[in-house]
Amino acid sequence: MASFVFLVDRVCPPFKGFIGDKKAIKDAELKEFAPQVTAQSAQPPTLQQVDQRFFEDQKKQIQEALNAQTFHQFSAYAQEQFPGEPEQQATLIRQLQDQHYQQYMSQVRGPRDILCHFNSMQTNIN
Numbered sequence: 001m002a003s004f005v006f007l008v009d010r011v012c013p014p015f016k017g018f019i020g021d022k023k024a025i026k027d028a029e030l031k032e033f034a035p036q037v038t039a040q041s042a043q044p045p046t047l048q049q050v051d052q053r054f055f056e057d058q059k060k061q062i063q064e065a066l067n068a069q070t071f072h073q074f075s076a077y078a079q080e081q082f083p084g085e086p087e088q089q090a091t092l093i094r095q096l097q098d099q100h101y102q103q104y105m106s107q108v109r110g111p112r113d114i115l116c117h118f119n120s121m122q123t124n125i126n
Contacts, residue, residue: 062104
């Protein structure tokens with residue numbers, strides 16, 4: 001890596017100035033936004049924020065697991081539908097994965113919702 005950097009520096013001297021300018025801009029941005037970030041991080045997260053993060057993490061984990069299980073099937077189907085068109089294949093795979101996640105979640109929620117409805121009916125009877 002060091003030899004590559006040395007070679008670039010030797011072959012293209014203006015690149016060093018370009019990198020220096022970019023670093024200066026980035027440092028200026030960090031100095032500008034650092035007080036805002038520290039002020040926000042000093043406040044403890046609310047219960048709603050914690051719940052939201054937990055929900056998002058859980059959703060991401062479920063989606064990743066489902067996507068890993070179905071990627072090869074969806075990929076093969078997308079290649080059949082759009083041979084030689086990787087952009088459309090990727091779009092179709094994403095759509096199929098999203099639909100699969102929605103179906104999975106409705107199946108997971110289904111029994112719970114039915115149980116809640118059943119329990120509320122029993123409460124009304126008593």
